[in-house]
Amino acid sequence: MLKTFMRRAGKFAAIAAAGLVMSASVQAAEPIKIGSFLSVTGPASFLGDPELKTLQMYVDKINEDGGVLGRQLELIHYDDVGNASSARNFASRLIRSDQVDIIVGGSTTGATMAAVPLVEQAKVPFISLAGAVVITTPVKEWVFKIPQTDRMAAERILTDMKNRGFTKIGLISGTGGFGASGRKQTLEVAKDMGIEIVADETYSGSDTDMTAQLTNIRNTDGVQAVLNFGFGQGPAIVTRNYAQLGIKLPFYQSHGVASDSFLKLAGDSAEGLRLPASPLLVPNALPDNDPQKSVVQNYKSEYEARWDSKVSTFGGYAYDGLMLAVKAIEAAGSTDHEAVREALENIKGYVGVTGEFNMSPEDHNGLEADSFRILEVQNGDWKLID
């Protein structure tokens, strides 16, 4: 608290001093307002917390380096507590009361989608940090998003399965937003790729034992591999049950659990499982000619030095969101909403923590499925496979 206060006081002093010095150019010194609503507390705080920390850290850093277009950045952020209606209210506040120039935020799909009608009507560029495919499909004029879609995760996993010669798989998924959407996408992608889902089981977020579902899958004829699409503690329990039942089939998880805390929760039972993940988990294993290597390494070391906590994939989304916003404002040369929107749409070849972004009017996400890396758990750590 005190620290924040001191930092703010310092900032105020600096701004006041700058104001005195350059009182002639007050108009030009008006800060660029970046609005954000994130789930900093509540059930989705594991998304919102690193996102906010990343935004604060890099806004400060950009300001120290002289800002954007010679103007300072001002971050205005609210905590939506993971609740879609309050996300909508804060989006309304950012647009109408604070009159921000661009919004980077929306930790969950629900929060993002609740704000979309408003953003579209008010015509403010909005970069979402949430995952589901509905956010940018169909394309919405003013809405962009950073994370790969769950559809890409499904494509990546199923491609790896196909490469290993598996054509009949068992699926187990959570009934939460992430699992339900992931299940739907997996079923669709599997159909396109000629992979047969022979078992399809679900569990709810509060379940503490999934042996019944896993036994059903094991007893299904012809299952060659198993995929779990889920979020939170569920997948860790599935992984433990999987090992306890002694199932020998190759096991896949989704990107929803691609974090070090999952490794801790699942322990030895995670050995040998594969999942699609951000290169952020294996920064040093990337080949030197990988353009993402230096970006990822820098972000990781800067974040961990600043906050004294482990870096997470979700914070990486916020990093890319902020950098894309800055790039677009620079390219547009102003904060004119339409110009920034157009600049965002035309960003090509930006290499970020999440992947390489190539936006277009038809694609407001700009990532390819292969921006996910396939990792395998070996000796209690991540190993880069592909």
Place this chain on the structure above:
Amino acid sequence: MLNQFMQSRLRGLIILAVILYALPAFLSNPFHYDLATQMAIIAATVVGLNLLVGFAGQISLGHAGFFGLGAYFTGIMTGNYGWSAIPALVVGGILVGILAWVVGRPILRLKGHYLSMATLAVGFIIAIVINNESQITGGPDGMPVPPFDVFGWELSPFGTYSLFGIELNGSQAWYLFAAAVLLVAVWLAQNLIDSPIGRALRSVHGSEVAARVVGVNTARYKSLVFVISAIYASVMGGLYAHFQGFITPAVASFDFSIVLITMVVLGGMGSTMGVILGAVVLKLLPQILTHFQEMEAVMFGLILMLTMIFMPKGLLPTLQLAVSKRLKKRAGGQA
């Protein structure tokens, strides 16, 4: 004099109308209208809930379930089946009313607080169904809802309208509409309270045995008022969905049921104007407290705790009591 004035029901309604329609003078941007509109809709829901809690002495822990059911029913009917908003609201209200009757009728024959258990369960079931039937409801990620419409005329928060020659933006138009809805809701509730049904209900709240002895059919009246409060919630849920344009299962969650009950208790059980104040305060606090950042939740809890410790009857009744005491004192001093 002032005391009499404050307790008269029609004057209460007039005061409310004056406040509601004078408020725009203090609202400076569409965000304020946005918030005020939500307050009016939630306040109307709470006025309905107050009939049950404040007058029949029964507690519903599943009112968000009815609210959510109304919201999703109108959302689905207008969005997927091309219904117009009004029939969707009416049919939704009737269906929710029937559901409440089916749930309430057998339980309200019993004495005590069994209704809270039953509504708790019903609320949870509704929330689970909305979460899981993602084919129809969009699941945990929610679903979009088309704007409110009457005979092909749309009321969207983003449109522009003219009323008696005055240009209004969509947010302002919605606010005026929601304020009118709240006034109607309060008027209906006040009429019910002052009817023989209301008197019978208050006797049930006072002493159920005594009420029964003098021949009040307590079970019938309790289920009647439960059904009415559920219909209030359903219709307001539908309006809320149209206004928001997007709903998620959070509108039907247990948390929201608790928020609704808190509004009633905080504002003052049994006081229609009091519960409106409760709704306004609870809706406003999170927006004001954003300045405290990480201390937000602590401040919120602290304010609620202090209010309940020092104003156990609720905000408005305590204030009214203080005012009338002072008036009496002054009158005594003069005489």
